[in-house]
Amino acid sequence: MQGSPLTSTVLFHLGPIAITRPVVTTWAIMIALTVTSRLVTSRLRTQPDGRQAVLEILVAGIARQIEEVIRKDARPFLPMLGTLFIFLVAAALSGVLPGTEAPTSKIETPAALALIVLCSVHYFGVRARGIRGHLASFAEPKLIMLPLNILSEVTRTFSLMVRLFGNIMSGGFVVALVVALAGLFVPVPLMALEILVGLIQAYIFTVLAAVFIGAAAGGAK
């Protein structure tokens, strides 16, 4: 049985900073993704071999999905949203490895990702419309909507965080409960369901980030 889902295990201290298990898992995922990306993109050719074909399918697929949501050229948004999606998939899949937990099942990682989405929404909004245009977009359609628009910025970031955290965490929690109650092989179908839920949540998080960025960058018009 694991403890409270709102706290995380401290592995060691780096000076005054406590390094917790999700942080170490995130570092491992970052290293793995960086090394894999370097290896895969090191020898790109116009005649793709198998490895490069898989890479092209992945990148072109993500770009097409982003284009369908934003209805603009996906290239400025592809590095941010693509990295977000691949990291979320890797994080969700790391939850089924023995000895690790998904870093997104603790509230800090979803909070950080939602803040990144919030910042990038305003970055892309300012870049597309200029700072005056972006600020004016908060007073649409009427000036009286200004407080509600600002409130919706806060609540949608909060709901992005809570949605990801709640879905991933509840999956791990249910698996832990079933292990404690029933034994070794009973939670295997639940873990398969968790992989599916993790992939869907990665997709939803990325699509919602794309929707918000598309709305801020004025692509829907």
Add this chain to the structure above:
Amino acid sequence: MDPKLISIIGAVLAVAVGSIAPALAEGRSVAAAMDAIARQPEAAGTISRTLFVGLAMIETMAIYCLVIALLLLFANPYAR
């Protein structure tokens, strides 16, 4: 009554009652999307993407209830 007992009952009520409305809403939206896909199979991609985003929005309500229940059970300031 013991505050711990009250917070356990509160957590159970939050999840049990709070998941009724999202369940009904998700059922309705999936039924409507199935209907739309059956009428217009060529629009299935757009419809299912919109459906997923909408389901995520609806599901957030249920997740809020879950978070409230977890706060009551694990981070309750009144039942130390």
